Amino acid sequence: MSQAASNLVHTVSGTGTSADDPSSAPTRIAISGAGKKYGELQVFKDINLTFGNGEIVTVVGPSGCGKTTLLRCIDGLIPLSEGEVKIEGSPINGPREGVAMVFQHFGLFPWKTVYQNVAYGLKLARHPAAEIKEKVPYFINLVGLSGFETAFPYQLSGGMQQRCGLARALAMEPHVLLMDEPFAAVDAQTREILQFELLKIWELRPLTMVFVTHSIEEAVLMGHRVVVLKGRPSGVHEVIDVDLPAPRDRGTLGHPRFTEVREHVWSTLMDEVRAAEFEV
Numbered sequence: 001m002s003q004a005a006s007n008l009v010h011t012v013s014g015t016g017t018s019a020d021d022p023s024s025a026p027t028r029i030a031i032s033g034a035g036k037k038y039g040e041l042q043v044f045k046d047i048n049l050t051f052g053n054g055e056i057v058t059v060v061g062p063s064g065c066g067k068t069t070l071l072r073c074i075d076g077l078i079p080l081s082e083g084e085v086k087i088e089g090s091p092i093n094g095p096r097e098g099v100a101m102v103f104q105h106f107g108l109f110p111w112k113t114v115y116q117n118v119a120y121g122l123k124l125a126r127h128p129a130a131e132i133k134e135k136v137p138y139f140i141n142l143v144g145l146s147g148f149e150t151a152f153p154y155q156l157s158g159g160m161q162q163r164c165g166l167a168r169a170l171a172m173e174p175h176v177l178l179m180d181e182p183f184a185a186v187d188a189q190t191r192e193i194l195q196f197e198l199l200k201i202w203e204l205r206p207l208t209m210v211f212v213t214h215s216i217e218e219a220v221l222m223g224h225r226v227v228v229l230k231g232r233p234s235g236v237h238e239v240i241d242v243d244l245p246a247p248r249d250r251g252t253l254g255h256p257r258f259t260e261v262r263e264h265v266w267s268t269l270m271d272e273v274r275a276a277e278f279e280v
């Protein structure tokens with residue numbers, strides 16, 4: 001067992017960056033004192049997190065704890081009630097260039113083809129036509145959808161629709177990619193394929209990813225760090241340095257450290273799930 005594997009699960013409460021690359025890279029996103037209320041409902045409060053340049057951070061937590069809400073606040077789609085989110089040092093007051101989001105339910109326009117869906121954001125941002133013509137096929141190819149440029153979403157499988165959503169986000173060449181359970185709606189095999197493909201894409205173009213998932217395996221496989229949200233209102237219960245060797249691939253799933261972190265996250269979340277069951 002490697003030195004890393006023999007380490008106990010390292011946890012940091014609330015904030016901070018890991019000692020190992022790439023999480024020790026310069027801060028890309030800084031969340032401080034973040035709280036969100038919908039009317040009387042305080043969803044989360046006092047969240048302090050920093051995400052490094054090129055770091056993949058996965059976020060897990062019980063249903064309803066505010067994962068989607070947090071992503072929307074980072075994206076600037078909705079405002080925080082307290083605290084602030086800064087990206088590259090400047091506060092977020094609305095959607096901004098360089099930040100892209102992939103939604104749980106694909107979010108494709110059903111009346112647009114794959115090509116038109118992928119080109120949409122670039123057109124909206126008024127990128128020159130020649131650039132769009134060059135970039136769109138590149139990103140369609142990157143996600144393995146070449147040959148389906150003229151297909152409409154209803155003609156695609158769930159996995160293909162998700163690839164299309166991913167290509168649309170990547171085409172904006174974001175520095176920050178926010179992913180809300182991107183693979184939740186696809187079957188287990190497709191999910192595994194997409195996970196490894198996304199990791200390969202990240203190797204090619206390392207960007208800061210905040211990846212929300214309900215799958216503990218996925219959180220540990222994909223994340224350099226795993227953020228565990230818990231409580232009502234929720235807060236950061238733990239930030240776990242995953243500390244697995246790069247590149248992550250199928251072999252990662254058999255690594256002792258993978259099992260160790262997975263079991264740790266599982267037992268942490270199960271306490272919450274059990275508590276929630278008795279409340280229903």
Ligand SMILES: Nc1ncnc2c1ncn2[C@@H]1O[C@H](COP(=O)(O)OP(=O)(O)OP(=O)(O)O)[C@@H](O)[C@H]1O
Nearest residue numbers: 038041043061062063064065066067068069070214
């Ligand atoms: N627009 C809204 N207006 C009022 N309440 C909302 C709104 N969006 C979400 N909520 C509430 O805020 C809480 C957090 O919702 P959110 O969707 O962020 O949770 P989540 O952690 O993403 O859950 P899941 O894992 O089921 O996707 C829930 O109680 C939800 O009912």
Ligand SMILES: [Mg+2]
Nearest residue numbers: 067068069180
């Ligand atoms: Mg959600």
